Amino acid sequence: MAHDSEYMEFLPRILIIDDEKRVREGCRKVLTEQGYDVLMAENGEIGIGMIEKEHFDVVLLDLMMPGYSGFEVLNHVKAIHPETVIIVITGYATIEHSIEAMKKGALDFIPKPFSPDQLRVIVAKAIEFTRALQDIATEKTRLRTLINHLTDGVMTTDAQKRVVLANPTFQRIMGYKGKSAIDRPLAELTGNEQLNALIEKTLNSEESKFVEHVEELVILDEAEKKEKIYSAKCLPFRDRLQRIIGSITLLRDITALKQMDQMKSDFVSMVSHEIRSPINSVLAQINVICDGLAGEISDKQKNMLDRSSQKLLALSNMTTELLDLAKIESGLIIMEKESIAMSSLLNEQADFHKAAADEKQIDIHLDLLQPLPNVNANLQNMEEVFSNLITNAIKYSPSGSHITISASIENEYLRVSVKDTGFGIPEEDQPRIFERFYRVKNEKTRMITGTGLGLPIVKNIVESHEGMIQMESTPGSGTAFHVYLPVL
Amino acid sequence: MSDKKFILVVDDDPDLVESVAMKLESEQYRVEKAYDGVEALEKIKAEKPALLVLDVMMPRKNGYELCDELKKDPQYKDIIVVLLTAVADSVTSTSYTHMDGKTTLADDFIPKPIDLDKLLEIIKDNMEA
Numbered sequence: 001m002a003h004d005s006e007y008m009e010f011l012p013r014i015l016i017i018d019d020e021k022r023v024r025e026g027c028r029k030v031l032t033e034q035g036y037d038v039l040m041a042e043n044g045e046i047g048i049g050m051i052e053k054e055h056f057d058v059v060l061l062d063l064m065m066p067g068y069s070g071f072e073v074l075n076h077v078k079a080i081h082p083e084t085v086i087i088v089i090t091g092y093a094t095i096e097h098s099i100e101a102m103k104k105g106a107l108d109f110i111p112k113p114f115s116p117d118q119l120r121v122i123v124a125k126a127i128e129f130t131r132a133l134q135d136i137a138t139e140k141t142r143l144r145t146l147i148n149h150l151t152d153g154v155m156t157t158d159a160q161k162r163v164v165l166a167n168p169t170f171q172r173i174m175g176y177k178g179k180s181a182i183d184r185p186l187a188e189l190t191g192n193e194q195l196n197a198l199i200e201k202t203l204n205s206e207e208s209k210f211v212e213h214v215e216e217l218v219i220l221d222e223a224e225k226k227e228k229i230y231s232a233k234c235l236p237f238r239d240r241l242q243r244i245i246g247s248i249t250l251l252r253d254i255t256a257l258k259q260m261d262q263m264k265s266d267f268v269s270m271v272s273h274e275i276r277s278p279i280n281s282v283l284a285q286i287n288v289i290c291d292g293l294a295g296e297i298s299d300k301q302k303n304m305l306d307r308s309s310q311k312l313l314a315l316s317n318m319t320t321e322l323l324d325l326a327k328i329e330s331g332l333i334i335m336e337k338e339s340i341a342m343s344s345l346l347n348e349q350a351d352f353h354k355a356a357a358d359e360k361q362i363d364i365h366l367d368l369l370q371p372l373p374n375v376n377a378n379l380q381n382m383e384e385v386f387s388n389l390i391t392n393a394i395k396y397s398p399s400g401s402h403i404t405i406s407a408s409i410e411n412e413y414l415r416v417s418v419k420d421t422g423f424g425i426p427e428e429d430q431p432r433i434f435e436r437f438y439r440v441k442n443e444k445t446r447m448i449t450g451t452g453l454g455l456p457i458v459k460n461i462v463e464s465h466e467g468m469i470q471m472e473s474t475p476g477s478g479t480a481f482h483v484y485l486p487v488l
Numbered sequence: 489m490s491d492k493k494f495i496l497v498v499d500d501d502p503d504l505v506e507s508v509a510m511k512l513e514s515e516q517y518r519v520e521k522a523y524d525g526v527e528a529l530e531k532i533k534a535e536k537p538a539l540l541v542l543d544v545m546m547p548r549k550n551g552y553e554l555c556d557e558l559k560k561d562p563q564y565k566d567i568i569v570v571l572l573t574a575v576a577d578s579v580t581s582t583s584y585t586h587m588d589g590k591t592t593l594a595d596d597f598i599p600k601p602i603d604l605d606k607l608l609e610i611i612k613d614n615m616e617a
Contacts, residue, residue, distance in 0.1 A: 282503070
């Protein structure tokens, strides 16, 4: 029974309609003891009068009565209170009558004579049933109210692209006026070809694959006479056998964000170009000097120039990473997520970083549980995450260290760990390593160049995928980063 | 005229042009310099280079425009063009439009900051091809 239902505070109300006083009284006694609010009527006419005045959860109805017959009462109740549960009491247990009553909408029947236990069980079942219906109805109303008041557009279709639901915001965005769009073909609600194609694509997604299609739509707002930009997210939903039975589309107005983002991008792009150009030019000059093309230089001079180069290179990279971070944080990069096979991605990453690792005689070992489940993520983002973690492991480990990339399933998550046997992170620095520009500086790491933006980018990406990242480190023996990503 | 291969280096930053030129000259290439797209075109008309090291962001005529013009001109379309691109140049567009849009006409790319040794490698590869 729905014990958490909010109706439990009201006593279930039961009406007994029976012309036999003995039966009425007997039932009332049993049911009142159960804590129900019980009323009685001695014939159909009185019963109908009471039902018209107030609502009952359950009606116990004798079929054979003088005056109004039980069937007439049954029809009447169903007409005015369709959600009321009716249990038929049949004097002589004829199957035909009971079946006919149930065809007309009775939930169950109880043959006379019956024991108090039989009555208790059958009424309890009826109450449970009506509560469940009530819960569903309330949930529906609540959901509808919620959806109708969202500032985002929401629209669902069935597998045949007929509209099942379209909230007022969605209809306004599409400029739809007129009759209810429910049950009509999608094309009647919106002529937007891109959106139609997006929904088509979603409905035709591969059976077992989780997909989420995201696109930007430009739609003319007829009331305001200007174009608006929407982020359209489209997902399929499936039945128990994983067959696609419909689609759900969410539209969010991102016009203002896009404009701001554009202004910011233009500005950052301009500034970053102005910063990078001179750095790049100085780098090239140093390079030429180091090559001895501008005259001979001493080892000491070369060494110093090499260090300056590295610093400048880091500075140049930082402007790039700053841009990335700003983009991720603004959340406006429309990320196409797809089902990604992590084992091949991690293998590629290990290969890619092998050259840098070899230079320091560091070996990268992959320890992957097979087969790894797929995750729903943006490919580029995932590459960035693991590339960053592996690069860090290489940079912050002395020659001859070991890096282990492992993966396993933990609850609903795929855990990927990048573990090194490097310098480790001093305890006092540990709480701050995900902060922007924060870098661990001690005698071991002093000469390592970096921007202090790698880990913040990683954390941002992981969190934007509904995942999390954890770090474990022991100074002097190594660090492990654990990335948790939700499994499909 | 010597038989050294002739390369034109175009960038609006004279220091960068100078450094690239020094590097290339040390490798037995003959180098001419230009500081914007219009000047570059004049230099090309005066003497056709085998290869062009071309910056994207420049005043007067940018690298994309110059590259386009050369590749559409039967007389110059065989000049090998190596574009200098900076990631930041493509910020307002996505990486896709960056790759399949204006830049496809170039023969090769090298990102800024330029690794001069890598540039040399790219130039050698393209000259031999």
